[in-house]
Amino acid sequence: MEDVTSFPAGLRVGDTALSVSNLSKKYCGDLKRALFYGLRDIGGELSGRGVRTDALRPGEFWALDDISFEVKRGEALAVIGRNGAGKSTLLRVIYGLLKPDVGQVRIAGRSEAIIELGTGFNPLLTGRENVEVGAALHGLDPDATARLLEMVIDFAELAEFIDAPLMSFSSGMKARLAYSLAAHLGPDLLLVDEALAVGDLAFQHKCIRHMRQFVQRGGSLLLVSHNVQQVQTVCDRAILIERGRIVYEGDVAHTVSRMLEQRPLADASGLADFAANGPVRMGGLSVRSVDGAPVRTGRPVEVTVRYEADAPTEVIWALSIWTEDRWTCIGGTVDPVARRVDAGRGILRCTLPALPLLAGRYIVRATILDASTMYPLAVESARSRECHVDVSTDPDPVTNMLIWANQLVRLDAEWDEPHGTGPDARMERPE
Amino acid sequence: MSDTVYSASPELRRPRLFAAKALADLRASGMIAWRLLYSNLRVRHRRAFLGYLWLLLPAIGTALICNYIQSHRIISIRPTALPYPLFVLSGMILWQCFVDAVNAPLQHLTAGRQLITRSRVPHEAIILAGVMEVLVNAAIRIAVLMLILAFWVPLAPTALLIPVGVLALVLLGLAIGLALAPLGLLYDDVGRVTTLAMAFWFFLTPVIYPLPDSGLLLFNPVAPLLVASRAWLIGRWYGTFGFCIVLGGSIVALILAWLWYRLARPHVVSRLG
Numbered sequence: 269m270e271d272v273t274s275f276p277a278g279l280r281v282g283d284t285a286l287s288v289s290n291l292s293k294k295y296c297g298d299l300k301r302a303l304f305y306g307l308r309d310i311g312g313e314l315s316g317r318g319v320r321t322d323a324l325r326p327g328e329f330w331a332l333d334d335i336s337f338e339v340k341r342g343e344a345l346a347v348i349g350r351n352g353a354g355k356s357t358l359l360r361v362i363y364g365l366l367k368p369d370v371g372q373v374r375i376a377g378r379s380e381a382i383i384e385l386g387t388g389f390n391p392l393l394t395g396r397e398n399v400e401v402g403a404a405l406h407g408l409d410p411d412a413t414a415r416l417l418e419m420v421i422d423f424a425e426l427a428e429f430i431d432a433p434l435m436s437f438s439s440g441m442k443a444r445l446a447y448s449l450a451a452h453l454g455p456d457l458l459l460v461d462e463a464l465a466v467g468d469l470a471f472q473h474k475c476i477r478h479m480r481q482f483v484q485r486g487g488s489l490l491l492v493s494h495n496v497q498q499v500q501t502v503c504d505r506a507i508l509i510e511r512g513r514i515v516y517e518g519d520v521a522h523t524v525s526r527m528l529e530q531r532p533l534a535d536a537s538g539l540a541d542f543a544a545n546g547p548v549r550m551g552g553l554s555v556r557s558v559d560g561a562p563v564r565t566g567r568p569v570e571v572t573v574r575y576e577a578d579a580p581t582e583v584i585w586a587l588s589i590w591t592e593d594r595w596t597c598i599g600g601t602v603d604p605v606a607r608r609v610d611a612g613r614g615i616l617r618c619t620l621p622a623l624p625l626l627a628g629r630y631i632v633r634a635t636i637l638d639a640s641t642m643y644p645l646a647v648e649s650a651r652s653r654e655c656h657v658d659v660s661t662d663p664d665p666v667t668n669m670l671i672w673a674n675q676l677v678r679l680d681a682e683w684d685e686p687h688g689t690g691p692d693a694r695m696e697r698p699e
Numbered sequence: 700m701s702d703t704v705y706s707a708s709p710e711l712r713r714p715r716l717f718a719a720k721a722l723a724d725l726r727a728s729g730m731i732a733w734r735l736l737y738s739n740l741r742v743r744h745r746r747a748f749l750g751y752l753w754l755l756l757p758a759i760g761t762a763l764i765c766n767y768i769q770s771h772r773i774i775s776i777r778p779t780a781l782p783y784p785l786f787v788l789s790g791m792i793l794w795q796c797f798v799d800a801v802n803a804p805l806q807h808l809t810a811g812r813q814l815i816t817r818s819r820v821p822h823e824a825i826i827l828a829g830v831m832e833v834l835v836n837a838a839i840r841i842a843v844l845m846l847i848l849a850f851w852v853p854l855a856p857t858a859l860l861i862p863v864g865v866l867a868l869v870l871l872g873l874a875i876g877l878a879l880a881p882l883g884l885l886y887d888d889v890g891r892v893t894t895l896a897m898a899f900w901f902f903l904t905p906v907i908y909p910l911p912d913s914g915l916l917l918f919n920p921v922a923p924l925l926v927a928s929r930a931w932l933i934g935r936w937y938g939t940f941g942f943c944i945v946l947g948g949s950i951v952a953l954i955l956a957w958l959w960y961r962l963a964r965p966h967v968v969s970r971l972g
Contacts, residue, residue, distance in 0.1 A: 293969075302970050303885045309966040310881065313709050314959070321707050364705050364819060367965035372706035379703070388818030390811070392738045404730040405820060433738075 283376065285488035286339040286362065286457050290371035293332040293361055293512075294324060301327045321369040331357045333512040334371070339457070341376075344479065344489040346499040346520055348527050349509035355492045358509070359383065359461045362490065377456030382446045391435040395426060395445055398434055402449050416452055423478075424448035425471070440468060447475055451482070458482060461492045476501055496524050496595070528593045548577045548609065550646040553634050553655040558619065565661040565678060569623045573616040573634045575646065577609045582639035585616050590631040591676070592656075598630070598676050606639035624677045626670055627661035710962060721961055728824035735828035740835065754836050755843060758791035765907045776908050780933055785851060789932055790906035792844050793925045796837045796865050798897050800872025803829035804960075805883040805890060816971050822964060823957075826880075830873055837865045848932060855934025864928025867946045871920060874952035881963035885970060910938075920945045 296302035305325060324330070332354050339345045347355045360366045362373050363381040389398045399420050403413040421427050424444040429437065437445070450458065460479070479502045483489050493499050499506065499520060506523035508516040516526045551574035558568040571587055585607070588600035603618065616636075632655045636646040661667050670678055710717045747753060766784040769776050779786040807829035814820050841861055848854060883889035904919055905911075910926045923941035930937035 295969075306885050306966050306970045307882075310963040313711070313962045313966065315709075315711075361705065364703070365816065366969045368705060368707045370707050372704055375703040377701070377703075383817050388814060388820075390735065390738070390814055392742050393734060397734050397738065401731050401734055401820065404734070405727060407727065 283341045284338050285341045285343070285376050286379075286490070287374045288338070288358075288362065288371070289336050289374075291332055291335040291358075291361060291368050291373060292322070292330055292370035293357055293366060294321075294328045294369050295331045295357075296325075296328045298327045330512045332361065335509075335512075335514055336371075337507055337514065337517065339488045339490060341456075341488055342483055342486045343505065344483045344491060344503040346503035346506035346523070347490060347492045347509060348494075348499060348506055348523060350527075353509045354512040355509055356383070356461055357512075359459050359490065359492055362457075363459055375457055378454070379457040379459060380450040380453050380455035381459035381461065382443075382450045383459075383461045389434050389442065389446065392433055394433050395430040395437065396421075398445070399430075399449055402453060406453055419452045420445070420448045423452065423474075440471070444471055451478055455487070457488045457490065459490045459492075462494065472498070496528070496593075500524060525593070528595070547579055548575055548581055548583060548636050548645040550575055550634065550636060551613070553632065555632050555655055555657045563623065563657055563659050565624070565626055565659060565667070566622050568619055568621050570617060570619050571632065571634070573636070574613065575609060575616060575636060576613045577611050580608060580610050581645070582606045582608050583645065584637045584639050584642070586635045586637065587618070588633045588635075589625065590633065592629045592631060594631065598625070622680065623659065624679065625659045626667065626676055626678055627659055628671075628676065630657050630659065631655065632657055717958075717961070721958065724821035725823050728821045728827050731820060731824035732827035732831060735824060736831045736835075739828060739832055743832075751839065754839055758788055758795060758840070761791050761907070762788040779909050780935065781848075781929075782851060785848060786909075786929070787907050788847065789844055789929050790925060792837075792840045793864065793868060793928055794901065794904065794906045794921070795840065796833065797868040797872040797921055797925075798901075799833040799836060800830065800869040801876040801879075801893065801897065803833050803873065804876040804880040805893075808880055808884060812971055816968055822960070826873075826877065830869065833869055833872075834865075837869070841865060852933060855932070857931040857934050857936070860931045861928060864924060864931065864942075867924045867942065867949060868921070868928070870953055871924065871945065871949040874949055874956045877953065877956040877960050881960055881967045884967045920948070 296305055305328070309321075335358060337345070347358060349355050357366065359381065360383065361368055362375070363379060363383065364373075365383075390401065393401065396417060399417050400413055403416050408416060421430050424441075424447070426441060426445060426448075429441060434442065434445075447460070450460075458479070476498060479489055479491070483502075489502070491499060491503055503520045506518070506520040507514050508523050508527050516523050518526075553574075554572045555563065555569055556572075557563050558570050561567075563569055573585065583606065584603055586600060586602040589598045590596065591598060601618075601620075607616070609616075634655075635644050637644050661671065667678065749756070762784045765787040768774050769783050776783070781789065804826045807825050808815065808822060811820075811825045814825065815822055845854065845858065845861075848858075879889055879893060883893070900919075900921070903916060904921050905916065905926055910916065910922060916922055923938045923945050927936075927938045927942040
């Protein structure tokens with residue numbers, strides 16, 4: 269499975285660090301069958317001829333299907349995709365835990381991986397002993413092991429707990445130890461699988477900083493993460509995997525945006541289906557400026573909802589504004605008064621006197637709720653009927669600065685003149 | 700700088716590389732195995748009230764029961780060179796070394812499932828730690844046996860050969876255990892069948908009775924190892940030739956079982972999840 273041959277020394281940034289070619293791995297959904305196939309594969313291995321691994325047997329499916337990509341030295345590649353897309357399987361094949369069924373993986377140098385929150389540790393051993401096992405696995409001598417331990421403990425900030433058995437560690441602590449160990453074993457290729465999903469924010473930032481430095485120094489990184497922000501901060505390029513195949517490959521922003529497009533609107537679609545049969549239905553939602561000009565920051569805008577009611581109903585209606593990727597709700601507002609809508613068609617309208625949104629594209633959603641139960645009767649958010657709104661901002665240096673700082677909303681404030689109290693005054697803490 | 704390649708081709712296509720990797724893993728395993736052994740020993744009796752007594756209880760219990768059966772002539776057993784209870788006790792302790800060695804690989808690999816599916820720790824390290832634990836247990840048992848024996852019979856200098864006998868039993872057991880391990884990791888049935896088979900094998904081995912002069916038992920590979928070792932306790936040489944044959948065979952079988960395990964390993968691991 270593993271082939272160690274000499275490699276020209278003196279690798280430079282831009283050289284290929286990892287090359288995956290036509291990689292496929294199959295699994296069998298039925299356990300009994302999978303075990304039986306296991307026996308047959310062992311038999312094939314024993315004969316030295318192997319069994320045909322490039323065809324599916326009954327019950328099998330491709331967990332990875334003809335995957336090819338390269339990672340250069342000094343490059344960080346993100347592997348993104350939904351749960352069950354095959355990301356973790358890919359990482360395990362690259363790490364050498366699983367044998368490919370077709371194709372091959374070639375790594376220049378040594379790889380280290382952080383897989384599923386450090387489950388590769390022995391729970392009975394202490395943190396220190398687990399690090400020592402890692403060191404032994406790399407053939408480190410006692411001096412090098414001692415140095416490694418010091419660096420790992422220091423980076424993971426686990427000095428107090430390092431002599432406790434690993435089973436007493438929280439998942440965040442395990443992740444810290446796992447990351448710290450893998451990072452300090454001096455890999456050429458670092459594989460990180462959702463390892464930073466837990467743990468405190470400060471440590472996540474530390475890891476992100478470390479990953480960026482690692483890549484800058486010529487290391488190669490493969491990052492599997494659900495955290496879009498993290499992926500975009502660390503990686504330049506990404507591949508999107510779906511059902512074991514690469515469906516998109518490109519710069520990280522485009523790949524992430526492609527994944528988000530395919531993200532189902534789990535929150536609202538069910539409600540929308542239900543609401544289609546409710547006593548009040550929404551027929552359309554529009555956002556426009558009061559004076560008919562393009563929607564601009566700070567100007568009044570009018571939101572209009574068309575509805576159709578089967579019977580007179582007391583309703584409350586609400587608005588919410590979302591980022592275009594549908595992940596973040598920036599804000600919203602709810603009509604404080606219950607309104608009576610009569611049977612038939614009609615319009616609900618409200619005005620936002622000064623739109624706080626900065627330039628960009630947003631999604632506006634509306635909900636009509638039953639006034640007495642607050643149960644949603646109609647939800648305007650099914651993607652086909654979503655209302656996009658493009659906001660532009662009158663250019664001025666301050667606003668440009670806000671946009672540049674990724675701010676979405678400008679707050680109105682009244683600013684006071686400074687009140688000096690003389691040179692002897694001290695800062696007072698608010699009680 | 701070296702290039703690492705993981706490919707779909709069968710390992711035996713490049714036998715030299717296969718052997719080199721096996722040896723490299725074995726070399727790396729020693730130190731890891733020590734660490735694992737240390738922690739295994741530390742935690743194994745954490746939840747047991749009787750602790751290390753468990754090492755001796757089965758042998759002592761069997762010796763007492765067999766003594767009762769024999770002294771009341773429920774079953775007639777030929778006279779033995781050692782006093783009968785001591786004969787059974789020493790036989791049981793040697794037999795247990797063998798059984799422990801058969802069980803060790805599967806037991807420790809199953810316990811280390813997380814480790815073998817998520818890290819590159821050589822499986823050899825886990826198995827080796829298990830074998831070391833078997834040897835530690837054997838040492839404790841043999842030490843106690845010697846103390847008890849010394850109280851009743853004069854110990855012969857040949858008793859110093861007992862570690863060789865124990866080692867031979869462990870090697871044979873390990874070869875069997877290792878050969879079964881890949882199948883045992885796939886199918887639970889293998890573990891159960893092994894337990895059952897060990898019970899039958901026990902009755903076909905001269906543990907609680909002396910070796911008969913003829914019959915099926917002469918083909919039982921455990922018999923020469925156990926009988927020769929037990930004879931050493933009282934300064935007798937018995938079946939040394941058979942002992943050497945089985946020992947040699949066990950070593951060859953162990954190497955083959957190890958290589959077989961390594962071939963099967965990737966297919967087993969990918970089905971352990």
